[in-house]
Amino acid sequence: MFKPFQTVAVLGAGVMGSQIAAHLANVGLTVHLLDIASPTGSKNDLVESAWKKALKLSPPILFTEKVARRITLGNFDEHLDRLRQADWIIEAVVEDLQIKQQLMECLESIIQPETIVSTNTSGIPIRWIAKGRSESFRKRFLGTHFFNPPRYLKLLELIPTQDTDAAVLDRVKWFGERYLGKGIVIAKDTPNFIANRIGIFVTLLGVKAWAEQGYSIEEIDTLTGTLIGRPKSATFRTADLVGLDTLIAVADHLYQAVPNDEHREIFQIPDVLRKMVANGMLGAKTKQGFYKKQQRQILSINPKTFAYEAAQPLNLGELDAIAALPLRDRIRALYASSGRAGDFFRQTTLEMLNYSAHRVPEIADDPQDIDLAMRWGFGWDMGPFELWDVLGVETVLADMQAAEMSVPAWVKQSFYPSVTAEEEKAVWKNAEAALLEMGDGVLLYEFRSKGNTLSNKVLEGFAAALSILETSDYKGLVIGNKSDHFSGGANLAEMGMIAQSGDWNAIATLISNFQELLQRIHYFPKPIVAAIQGRVLGGGCELVMACPKIVAAAETYIGLVEVGVGLIPGAGGLMRMASRAAERAATETPSHVLPFLRTAFETIAIARVSSSAVEAQALGFLPYDARILISGEHRLEVAKAEVLHLDRIGYVPPPQNNSIFVLGQAGRAALEQIAYVYEQGGFASAYDRYLASRLAFVLTGGELTAPALVSEDYLLQLERESFVPLLRQEKTQARMMHLLKTKKPLRN
Structure with a gap:
């Protein structure tokens, strides 16, 4: 039994910092939300402006408007002394290693010796951020990677370093599950951790099929959405929500950070995507990306002309019969089907499963942790290895062999041995x-x-x-x-x-x-x-x-x-x-x-x-x-x-x-x-x-x-x-x- 946190400080009032603070307040904690001091006017102007912007987000980040009363705004120039009251400090400032390291140095001179410190970074190695800090500080330091929006997405990846005390990790895990309602996955300190590593790979499979294989945006979103047990935003609507500039930045970072990744070339962004970003087509934030809404009509971009056009009829064959099946039967039928729909699903599924298998034990020791991360972080009904089991381990292995894909030696049998359970009477x-x-x-x-x-x-x-x-x-x-x-x-x-x-x-x-x-x-x-x-x-x-x-x-x-x-x-x-x-x-x-x-x-x-x-x-x-x-x-x-x-x-x-x-x-x-x-x-x-x-x-x-x-x-x-x-x-x-x-x- 651990002592629950009562007072938490979030450093950085950007999109993620504000939403993390809101979720902590939702569950009853006292929260301090701090950001840099404004160079003009009131020093709280920046943090107040960021918080007002966050309150306008849809869906709402607070359970009720009154919850906001639990959050106290402040700035780094005047209010760092408040951090002495905090049981847990979450850093969510700009993704700049030097800035994060300087902030950690400042924290060490202020906070109580038992205060836990974590970072919400998604792209910087956790161990680098605490470099140079005392052994006591490093024992109380770890990564806590929330997913956006943190109120609604269940996944919380915890990333301990070699120095993180096991009791600290256990306490944050216990608190995250019991008080924050999170699904906890322990990730290794590798680039983009678990869910985003697999997720960006799957997204780029779809992008390259559009750019190089002649599948339309609508066809790919049809084959990567609710039909296969994933969110209706599928590939391209999700990419628009994330931001195409962000997608490119993450992929470029991964390409440099994983030189030994056998699938590394997938992270080479197609030229068409870079041209879109250069032309200001960034996704939802510029109201045009892969999709654009014009006079109540949803248009999609033509990769050859860069014009937005009405969707053409899908060339995927008859999917209605497959769509009417239960999910597991639907997956098997689509995998076995002939034509362009089956070809796309088989190929991308084999590549995704093969990539996921190669990431064990690099990003996680247990394949079930990868499944949980994708279900909780990306809203998939089935994770990669659950999907593999549904298709049949031997069937998939034979198809990988036929496609000349290398398979890790550890993959030999079902990932989820069947357990006979009595049905409720x-x-x-x-x-x-x-x-x-x-x-x-x-x-x-x-x-x-x-x-x-x-x-x-x-x-x-x-x-x-x-x-x-x-x-x-x-x-x-x-x-x-x-x-x-x-x-x-x-x-x-x-x-x-x-x-x-x-x-x-x-x-x-x-x-x-x-x-x-x-x-x-x-x-x-x-x-x-x-x-x-x-x-x-x-x-x-x-x-x-x-x-x-x-x-x-x-x-x-x-x-x-x-x-x-x-x-x-x-x-x-x-x-x-x-x-x-x-x-x-x-x-x-x-x-x-x-x-x-x-x-x-x-x-x-x-x-x-x-x-x-x-x-x-x-x-x-x-x-x-x-x-x-x-x-x-x-x-x-x-x-x-x-x-x-x-x-x-x-x-x-x-x-x-x-x-x-x-x-x-x-x-x-x-x-x-x-x-x-x-x-x-x-x-x-x-x-x-x-x-x-x-x-x-x-x-x-x-x-x-x-x-x-x-x-x-x-x-x-x-x-x-x-x-x-x-x-x-x-x-x-x-x-x-x-x-x-x-x-x-x-x-x-």
Whole structure:
């Protein structure tokens, strides 16, 4: 057990330094962010300007705006004395060895003898930076290479030197995993460490196929993106985001730094790429690189004319059948396919696997560390050696031999020996949901519908799960799944089909049953815990709000987004938001309740989705006793432990809430005035304003002329009575159809 860090200093407020500081503040640390003093004006002008720029980044770097209060800005001329308070100092200044060494010399004369110092460099050997420092300093020094953006990318490469104390490395690893939610990989002090060494190689394979082999940008991005389990930014969109000048600088550095690399020539940049940079085509930062957006059209550069042109039809054969397969089958099918698509994938995959094999033990002792680095740092679903196993070790070796590729002697068998594991026992299941045993008397209800939507089969499964739980010895239930996103909400396709048929009674029954189900969950006599992550939208949000206990990944994006499809929440979401607004107020007087109700109203009216679980608490979607995990990968286990804890102490469901304070007609008028201002300001359409009026109607208690106490059933009835008439509206149906066809909202 190690002592956690409490105060951290980040030196350098550039793109990475500011974001590292933000993530440290997100997890509750006191952070000092320092940079060089401004030569004119206030000495803090440079650091303040850099921090303001960082706060405008999208996606946001802070869980909530209040997190910024944990960060104190300063400069090297006036505030280095603050470093005496720091438990950990992270250097993220300009990539200049002399500057870094001078800074380390300065630090050694200031900091406490137990303070740990690390560098976030990605291109300079770690050992060089601490050269000349005392043995005590070198023992407390290492590389901590965060990946951009550090809030969202899981990988943290730790790079010890020969002098780094093992206990120091272990403490940073422990803290990084437990407090920062990072996936830790121990890398060797080699050029660009693990992930970037492999990543730049793979990127340049794509660039050279474009420059030399006649594949188009769109073809290569199709074959290196989601089709093979990698981010949709694929090769060229990723390169544009990184910056083509940065790509060239990294490749040039690597070419000089790895003279014994058997694949060294890959780092020789094609002339066409250098010409692009010379012409100011740097990528996203100059709004033109491999891609350029022009009048809502995405164009790509022609390597012969340097003109930006519309994409030509892909010449890759029929990929639809392959794309429909599960990932592992998709990989095998693409590797085995004939034609240009298969040729490209086979060749680049063989080269990538061969290169990765040659990097063991140079950059990492364990091939699994390379896999983890690529998954956590680059968002790959499978690392190189996992991919190799899927294709078959012997198959790949034979193909490498046929291609006259040298293979390291250590590669002989499967990298991941198969382990027979018992599948979780299914107590009940249908085509889109399952009730599983987690062990120790706890059940897991898992939806498996497309997008984890709350389809009819999922809702039927909920009813079955609760009946089984109620009539058995099981202790409680976890609601969750292992996918990236908890739930996309109601199944609009199913609801749209019923609406098209005109069976409004069926819709009314569906809404009533959904409300009853969520009320049953809320007041169930055994503990039910929701384990959530990623997107939690619409009906999924209402489901979570109904659960008495919640475990949430910090990266949870939750919201009542029904207005986007021309509806209002109809399964208790408005009832619970009205209740929480009144509960959060100091007293049950209109002037105290209205500010909280106004926040709820505006949040729902603009279909706002939280940018984190922490913000979801402030918006009222999550209670303040929700358990928030910086790393959500253990959410199901934590939720199970929560069920067992509640059972052990004698779980008692929440008391019936039959006295919700609502504001009546005056409150409704105040909320409708807000909607009017939104419309007049051009921020909302006339139909948006109409939908907002229906929200206000329910949130304030309907036709009540004065503030009053009402029951949950009263507000649920208002929800039902408002929902079905909206679904009958042509503009609502148009919004639903547009979202289903384009996956984009229509604000008609």
